[in-house]
Amino acid sequence: MFSTIGYIHLFFAIVSMTTGLIVVFNTKGTSFHKSVGYTYVVNMLLLNISSFFITNFNGFSIFHFFAIVSLVTILAGMYPVLKKTKNWLHKHYYFMAWSVVGLYCAFWSEVGTRFVKNMQDFWWAVAIATFLTAFIGARIINKNAKRLISK
Template sequence: MIHSTIGLIHTVFAVLAMIFGGIVLLKIKGDKTHKVLGYIYVVCMLGLNGTAFAIYNFGGFSLFHGFALVSLAALMGGMIPILKKSKGWFKAHFFSMNWSVVGLYCAFWAETGTRLLQGQHFWWVVALASFGTAMVGMVLINRKAKKIFG
């Protein structure tokens, strides 16, 4: 299923990002553990996005890898405000990073569907799994945001 070294590296970054992103979402925010694991997540996501662009340059680009640009925008939308400590940085960081992780899990379904499914049901299964993941993510993010921001 993995056809190249860059594909293997891409997969390793994806799995690590899913693990660390999930842990960061579940842990207490703002402590040292959150920061360390959060930076590991960011590095994994940068590697994941970088390898997605590299796959494009080697001719393996698909529609799904176009979402690497969206992923990178969410990641930067969460990190730039916190690094600059700009006004409203916490809210921007909260929403962007949460959606970055949700997007990663949606991408998991798309990639899994690409690898395992073929034929007429592929698009429906991928769309429903990704939509369902995004909806669950939205509910959880909004619930947590209501507690934090009122």
């Protein structure tokens, strides 16, 4: 992290985490939503790209795999909006909301690599934090999806 690419990656992560939460917890479809949402998408793309210039564990790692998953999620979330596919709103919402949840799950992995020194403790700490984040995220996503469906 203490390199130029590490600081650039950190910057994109902070902007993505902030804009992701703003988009999730604000009114959908407004010009504010769209502008903050596009800021999120651009920063997530740059975050994912920058991750491939950071090497952990001597090359391609599980973190790079999840960067690819994140990239696919972002693209899957934007495709329905740009192409106005059938049920585009629901597809867009689910993929983009899970993208934000995935970002926060990745945050716990990053925290773990910085602060948990024992690898056995690292995997447990990251697994528990990731599970709780995904569980809470799923609850929020499902609650908000019900509101979108009722409109």
